[in-house]
Amino acid sequence: MALSSPDAASEKNWQNTANATVIAAEIAPTAFWLKAAASALILRLQNDHNKRTTTIARRPHNAPPVRNTGPRINEHIRAPEIRLIGAEGENVGVVTPERAVDMAIEAGLDLVEISPNATPPVCKIMDFGKFKYEQQKRESEARKKQKIIEVKEVKFRPNTDTNDYDVKMRNVMRFLEAGDKVKITLRFRGREMAHQNLGRELLERVAEDVEGAGKVENMPKMEGRQMVMMIGPAK
Numbered sequence: 001m002a003l004s005s006p007d008a009a010s011e012k013n014w015q016n017t018a019n020a021t022v023i024a025a026e027i028a029p030t031a032f033w034l035k036a037a038a039s040a041l042i043l044r045l046q047n048d049h050n051k052r053t054t055t056i057a058r059r060p061h062n063a064p065p066v067r068n069t070g071p072r073i074n075e076h077i078r079a080p081e082i083r084l085i086g087a088e089g090e091n092v093g094v095v096t097p098e099r100a101v102d103m104a105i106e107a108g109l110d111l112v113e114i115s116p117n118a119t120p121p122v123c124k125i126m127d128f129g130k131f132k133y134e135q136q137k138r139e140s141e142a143r144k145k146q147k148i149i150e151v152k153e154v155k156f157r158p159n160t161d162t163n164d165y166d167v168k169m170r171n172v173m174r175f176l177e178a179g180d181k182v183k184i185t186l187r188f189r190g191r192e193m194a195h196q197n198l199g200r201e202l203l204e205r206v207a208e209d210v211e212g213a214g215k216v217e218n219m220p221k222m223e224g225r226q227m228v229m230m231i232g233p234a235k
Contacts, residue, residue, distance in 0.1 A: 070132070072113040074101050074104070075097075075101060081094050081095070081120045086125055087109055097123070150180045169209055169210075172231070180233070185227075200220055214232060
């Protein structure tokens with residue numbers, strides 16, 4: 001059997017070491033980039049997690065909870081028993097909310113609490129979406145019809161002449177027809193305070209002339225040095 005010489009063995013070991021060095025040199029860049037990619041992936045996952053956890057809306061510690069001002073419906077009705085009105089308006093009787101919700105589901109409708117303060121609370125099977133729409137529509141129409149009533153003031157004097165009286169009365173009628181109230185003020189000066197009866201007669205004349213368009217809400221009375229009467233629209 002042939003034996004390797006020391007020089008041959010040394011050369012072989014050197015060759016093996018050189019080959020290992022070359023392989024390590026080739027692998028090192030790949031390992032470096034794999035490690036960098038793994039670190040970037042971990043960092044990205046952490047950022048995504050932080051985004052998800054920090055975008056959750058939280059109620060401030062001392063802020064009151066949000067309250068739903070609408071009627072309770074379906075599973076939100078907590079009373080142990082309710083008086084149920086059917087979808088056609090029939091009186092079903094006293095049942096549990098669970099039973100009433102099942103009946104509403106079978107009809108493809110909702111269970112709505114319409115009288116929460118009754119004993120037991122009164123609920124009805126209905127289309128809640130349609131109910132809310134009609135309710136909002138009624139409220140919108142009511143707001144359109146609402147008018148802020150203003151109080152207009154028209155001033156007279158005890159000795160107001162006929163022409164001036166006619167001009168002032170046209171203003172009074174215009175205000176009343178617009179739906180406003182009119183405060184009739186008659187001021188006395190100096191010695192005119194001794195003739196309050198003249199002022200009262202003038203205001204009584206005004207009350208007669210607005211008949212049909214307005215009505216006296218407050219009869220003539222003295223406030224300091226002036227006599228005041230309030231007239232509201234007749235309609």
